[in-house]
Amino acid sequence: MRFSPEKLAIPDQRMKPFIDTEEIWNLINNTKPDKQRVRDVIAKSLDKQRLTLEETAVLVNSIGTGLADEIKEGAKELKQRVYGNRIVLFAPLYVGNRCINNCKYCGFRSSNADAIRKTLDDNEIIKEVEALEDNGQKRLILVYGEHPDYSPEYIAHTVKLVYGVKKGHGEIRRVNINAAPLDIEGFRTVGESGIGTYQIFQETYHPEAYKWYHLGGKKRDYEWRLTALDRAQEAGIDDVGIGALFGLYDWRFEVLGLVRHTNHLEACYNVGPHTISFPRIKDALSLNLDKKYETGDDDFKKLVAILRLAVPYTGLILTARESPDVRREVLQYGVSQIDGGTKLEIGSYSDSQNEEQNLNREQFKINDARSLADVIDELLTNDYLPSFCTSCYRMGRTGEHFMEFSVPGFIKRFCTPNAILTLSEYICDYAQGETIDKGWKVIEKNIEKLDPAVASGTREKIEKIKAGERDLYF
Ligand code: SAM
Numbered sequence: 001m002r003f004s005p006e007k008l009a010i011p012d013q014r015m016k017p018f019i020d021t022e023e024i025w026n027l028i029n030n031t032k033p034d035k036q037r038v039r040d041v042i043a044k045s046l047d048k049q050r051l052t053l054e055e056t057a058v059l060v061n062s063i064g065t066g067l068a069d070e071i072k073e074g075a076k077e078l079k080q081r082v083y084g085n086r087i088v089l090f091a092p093l094y095v096g097n098r099c100i101n102n103c104k105y106c107g108f109r110s111s112n113a114d115a116i117r118k119t120l121d122d123n124e125i126i127k128e129v130e131a132l133e134d135n136g137q138k139r140l141i142l143v144y145g146e147h148p149d150y151s152p153e154y155i156a157h158t159v160k161l162v163y164g165v166k167k168g169h170g171e172i173r174r175v176n177i178n179a180a181p182l183d184i185e186g187f188r189t190v191g192e193s194g195i196g197t198y199q200i201f202q203e204t205y206h207p208e209a210y211k212w213y214h215l216g217g218k219k220r221d222y223e224w225r226l227t228a229l230d231r232a233q234e235a236g237i238d239d240v241g242i243g244a245l246f247g248l249y250d251w252r253f254e255v256l257g258l259v260r261h262t263n264h265l266e267a268c269y270n271v272g273p274h275t276i277s278f279p280r281i282k283d284a285l286s287l288n289l290d291k292k293y294e295t296g297d298d299d300f301k302k303l304v305a306i307l308r309l310a311v312p313y314t315g316l317i318l319t320a321r322e323s324p325d326v327r328r329e330v331l332q333y334g335v336s337q338i339d340g341g342t343k344l345e346i347g348s349y350s351d352s353q354n355e356e357q358n359l360n361r362e363q364f365k366i367n368d369a370r371s372l373a374d375v376i377d378e379l380l381t382n383d384y385l386p387s388f389c390t391s392c393y394r395m396g397r398t399g400e401h402f403m404e405f406s407v408p409g410f411i412k413r414f415c416t417p418n419a420i421l422t423l424s425e426y427i428c429d430y431a432q433g434e435t436i437d438k439g440w441k442v443i444e445k446n447i448e449k450l451d452p453a454v455a456s457g458t459r460e461k462i463e464k465i466k467a468g469e470r471d472l473y474f
């Protein structure tokens with residue numbers, strides 16, 4: 001059912017700016033929580049209820065109550081209750097770095113004369129996807145600069161191209177997008193190509209800071225970007241991802257901005273964002289930024305835990321911008337998706353010899369350059385269940401429908417068995433050495449926790465996978 005403002009007799013807020021700077025600063029400045037209040041808010045979240053903006057401010061402002069560890073413990077507990085130990089894996093594929101914008105923090109910005117501009121042609125895209133499939137990837141996010149070359153039609157073309165690349169047992173089953181905001185027609189064109197999530201980061205929710213960082217091009221328009229995912233919804237894309245680039249402005253403001261954005265989408269479209277991302281600024285070509293708002297490791301860890309508690313059912317994405325150590329710790333606080341085997345230099349999945357030459361084609365430096373195999377091995381060692389599942393989006397369980405399924409029981413009936421099946425495929429097709437044994441052990445352990453009927457259905461499907469069948473899911 002679509003949002004209907006007439007029925008509710010409230011003003012239609014769709015496609016209207018929704019950030020009230022003063023409101024957010026008032027909450028940050030005037031919320032003075034005591035220990036009991038912080039504990040009450042954590043308890044509400046553990047009851048799987050979304051937090052209000054004010055309650056999120058209580059957690060953000062809990063410095064001085066000595067309860068940072070309780071917030072992290074709460075987030076850990078909630079993650080276990082809602083998601084279990086699954087971690088979904090994906091890889092980014094940078095298609096092109098042409099860009100008309102001039103974002104101070106980004107290596108692709110138009111004023112960066114050192115950047116070598118490159119857009120993969122169709123054959124190069126195919127080669128990149130084959131290389132990714134050879135590693136076992138099943139889910140990609142395609143990334144583009146903002147440029148007339150990257151029209152909605154072109155983006156849709158690349159999505160279809162990627163879905164068509166099959167090598168051995170390899171195929172990409174979900175293509176997500178990180179690209180510039182489009183108009184409604186543009187979103188419709190991209191949506192019809194069969195994408196998973198359309199992801200757009202606001203970078204900073206603070207309008208004046210936003211102006212300061214975005215010097216030219218269409219991205220200068222704060223409101224066009226802020227309302228982008230409303231237009232995506234209007235165009236029928238009900239699976240959207242939001243994010244803020246931490247380090248541009250006060251992290252507390254950005255956390256409240258993300259929660260406000262979530263509230264807005266829920267109020268207008270009956271469904272919040274599918275995912276929230278929280279990249280921290282990393283070194284980019286000729287980057288020369290003030291460190292005033294740099295988000296340190298302690299604040300970063302805390303803010304991830306706060307986001308987990310604030311929006312219990314929203315996926316949280318942690319990328320290879322962070323080091324293995326930081327990733328290891330933050331994973332526990334409620335992250336549900338990570339990338340593995342990431343390479344940002346354009347064209348370097350298939351052409352690793354040429355990394356030197358490719359260096360000037362990357363947007364920023366990553367801090368976790370481990371292969372997908374190494375990332376999976378470590379996840380298994382630490383008792384996580386790596387997943388390449390794409391079932392919900394292919395079964396139409398997205399958007400508002402997805403929310404209906406995000407209830408207790410659903411994970412055990414669908415997510416865990418599907419994670420097990422995609423991990424079984426990975427072990428049969430790509431795993432090497434000790435990872436194979438570790439993988440089957442983790443699978444066995446997780447099957448034992450399922451209801452008997454689901455467990456036996458899962459075992460049957462695993463036997464079929466061992467016999468050569470692929471792409472089995474619930
Ligand atoms: N051009 C599109 C845009 O700006 O939305 C999409 C691609 S952009 C390459 C993807 C995201 O990378 C940006 O939204 C920004 O948050 C992030 N990013 C840019 N520069 C970064 C840096 N130096 N360190 C970390 N992340 C960065």
Ligand code: SF4
Nearest residue numbers: 099101103106109145
């Ligand atoms: Fe271009 Fe996006 Fe980089 Fe800005 S962040 S310069 S829009 S690629």
